[in-house]
């Protein structure tokens with residue numbers, strides 16, 4: 001089969017097409033004929049050889065030469081013990097943690113990490129919501145942002161995680177303030193933001209005692225900078241586990257105002273969360289925002305664009 005592979009760490013142009021053996025489904029797995037995946041931060045971190053990715057990607061050279069977490073396609077074959085799917089089913093799922101494998105014509109995943117794609121959703125839209133939608137859902141659930149009336153600030157509202165976070169918080173009845181640049185104001189309003197701060201004109205850290213939750217999806221700030229925007233008992237959560245974020249979290253018990261710092265690796269019940277996202281999409285309550293769809297051959301271009309830090313929604317790669 002054809003796949004986008006990388007044999008050494010480096011810039012986007014280390015990605016290239018190659019002929020590799022097809023994977024075979026083990027017990028409990030399904031083999032998927034891939035239609036779409038999307039570019040995620042872990043793909044870029046692993047490919048570049050960033051130090052924090054090396055324990056997973058390999059110390060000296062890539063352990064797994066095919067990147068990619070989001071899997072959207074049709075079932076080609078089922079492994080022993082799989083009875084929930086049959087060949088031809090349209091499914092979306094997520095590859096095992098940190099192993100990649102989705103930038104390819106075929107991929108095998110645990111059946112328990114996949115759900116059916118509703119008829120009103122394209123493969124590209126499904127691929128776009130898997131990793132980013134799950135990550136946002138895990139974060140927002142953990143910090144209790146998905147509650148009616150909660151004042152929630154979402155920083156990086158126009159990005160991969162942010163576009164889902166705005167919709168999830170809005171659907172849950174939270175009052176959402178989105179932080180983005182001028183050109184994305186209309187988009188985030190259309191996703192359900194009640195208020196928007198254009199960070200190129202207003203410093204989002206200047207409002208006082210305004211939010212129960214600050215979800216800093218792009219880790220643009222820090223607890224120290226956002227602390228005063230929080231109400232008493234409020235929480236600031238950042239998606240990047242920098243030492244400063246971990247230190248701020250360790251100091252939580254010592255703050256009389258009970259304002260808290262938070263960070264984590266997004267994790268939880270993937271099947272349950274994917275089912276929830278799928279149902280929201282099916283009811284038209286959640287939409288994948290896709291900046292561009294690129295064929296696998298142009299994966300390097302997708303990585304280059306992602307690395308600018310200014311993607312609107314997701315970059316999808318199609319088989």
Ligand SMILES: NC(=O)c1ccc[n+]([C@@H]2O[C@H](COP(=O)([O-])OP(=O)(O)OC[C@H]3O[C@@H](n4cnc5c(N)ncnc54)[C@H](OP(=O)(O)O)[C@@H]3O)[C@@H](O)[C@H]2O)c1
Nearest residue numbers: 041135156158159160161181220239264265266309310311
């Ligand atoms: N801990 C975990 O388990 C976990 C899981 C998933 C992701 N992450 C992390 O989450 C982060 C976000 O990922 P992503 O894919 O959502 O990012 P992304 O799609 O690359 O975010 C890009 C968006 O961020 C906006 N942006 C850039 N600077 C901003 C600023 N100062 N204020 C507000 N918005 C700003 C850009 O808008 P403009 O173009 O308008 O500037 C753009 O729309 C990554 O660092 C990733 O590593 C962590």
